Amino acid sequence: MAVVRRILGALQNSALGSRRRMSPEQRGVALLLAHLTPQQRRQYRRDRHFEVIGGQSGTRYRLWHCFQQNIEELDAEGRRRGLWCFHPRETLVLGDVLLAQKTALELFEGEALRIAHRYLNFGANAGPTSRIARDDFERTVRRSWLRRFGRTLRSGYRAISPQADFYRAARVFIAVAAFSYLLTRVVHGTTLFH
Amino acid sequence: MSFMQSPETFEKSRKRAASTKRVQIIMNRFGDTRHEFDVTDAQAVALAEERFRQLTGSGFRAAALSGDGGPGQLLGKFDQDVEQTLFIPQLQGG
Numbered sequence: 001m002a003v004v005r006r007i008l009g010a011l012q013n014s015a016l017g018s019r020r021r022m023s024p025e026q027r028g029v030a031l032l033l034a035h036l037t038p039q040q041r042r043q044y045r046r047d048r049h050f051e052v053i054g055g056q057s058g059t060r061y062r063l064w065h066c067f068q069q070n071i072e073e074l075d076a077e078g079r080r081r082g083l084w085c086f087h088p089r090e091t092l093v094l095g096d097v098l099l100a101q102k103t104a105l106e107l108f109e110g111e112a113l114r115i116a117h118r119y120l121n122f123g124a125n126a127g128p129t130s131r132i133a134r135d136d137f138e139r140t141v142r143r144s145w146l147r148r149f150g151r152t153l154r155s156g157y158r159a160i161s162p163q164a165d166f167y168r169a170a171r172v173f174i175a176v177a178a179f180s181y182l183l184t185r186v187v188h189g190t191t192l193f194h
Numbered sequence: 195m196s197f198m199q200s201p202e203t204f205e206k207s208r209k210r211a212a213s214t215k216r217v218q219i220i221m222n223r224f225g226d227t228r229h230e231f232d233v234t235d236a237q238a239v240a241l242a243e244e245r246f247r248q249l250t251g252s253g254f255r256a257a258a259l260s261g262d263g264g265p266g267q268l269l270g271k272f273d274q275d276v277e278q279t280l281f282i283p284q285l286q287g288g
Contacts, residue, residue: 027225035280037263055265068288085288088221089253092283096221100282103257106265117287 025140028095035099048128048137052102054109061105063098064128065137069119071101086116094136216274218242219259220249220281233274246272246279253284 022030033041040050049064051074061084062072071084088100104112122128154166161169218229229245231238246269250256256269258276269279 022225024223024225031219031226035259035263040263086285087288088283089286090221090283091223092221093223093225096226099280100221100285103266103280103282104255104285107257107268108255112285115285115287 023140025093025095025136028093028097028099029140030095032095032099032102036102045141048134048141050102052105055106056109059109063101064133065094065098065141066126066128066130066133067094067097068126069123070098070128071105071116083119083122084113084116085119086112094140213277216242216277216279218245218279218281220254221283239274242274243272249281254281255284256281 033044036044036050040052044050044065049062049072052061052063053059054061060074060078062074064070064072067087069083069085071086073081073084075081086101086104087097092100101112123130125132127133157164157166157169214233216231216233218231220227220229229242231242233239246256257280258267258269258273259278259280260266261277266280269276273279
């Protein structure tokens with residue numbers, strides 16, 4: 001029980017500490033991810049967008065990881081009907097902008113669309129398929145998720161064995177795993193190298 | 195596609211807040227600022243209510259977050275039973 005308690009405590013400390021160490025962009029993404037449904041979260045991590053149902057009309061919207069013209073209105077078949085663009089008046093990080101757009105569409109859709117601008121197509125250099133948007137996603141969403149996972153592993157390991165060197169243990173684990181893989185291949189007589 | 199949350203689910207998430215801790219999340223350019231308070235502390239509740247009034251008075255929209263990612267609820271006035279309140283700055287067309 002003591003070990004379990006120590007692991008839970010370390011994970012909690014790690015979560016609080018990592019929030020302080022995060023950049024504003026990563027904090028924004030963390031806030032967004034914490035308030036998406038599991039399905040939306042999966043979709044966002046995989047495709048750089050997630051879908052939201054308008055609270056008043058029931059219309060489906062696709063919100064892209066991008067600052068401008070990032071709200072696609074979809075028809076029943078999932079085809080684009082048009083694009084909408086609205087965002088908070090204050091300068092916010094992208095995660096916050098997406099959460100504000102999601103909340104607005106779900107809770108006060110009519111008002112949000114009244115002030116929004118409508119477009120037919122994504123902008124050439126500023127749309128969600130642009131390099132800037134893709135690079136930003138890689139930097140703030142994918143990498144931060146991997147870093148958090150790494151930190152959780154390290155702090156969990158340190159809680160079990162505070163004196164041990166995590167990186168040394170990881171190297172030994174990888175060496176043993178590689179050796180056992182090779183051994184299995186040799187025992188079964190599989191050709192290793194062509 | 196079942197992103198919609200029924201009003202019952204929202205009520206359940208409110209009742210689930212057995213803890214007395216509440217948080218107000220204000221979006222800003224640093225990501226967000228969080229103000230935590232305890233509902234058993236009358237002074238902290240009064241401060242939170244004052245903050246709510248100031249922010250909504252300056253154009254922020256307050257929304258009660260549901261906790262499971264579903265739609266929350268728009269708040270017109272301060273409610274100390276809401277576990278997480280999100281403050282969204284005024285919106286504009288882009």
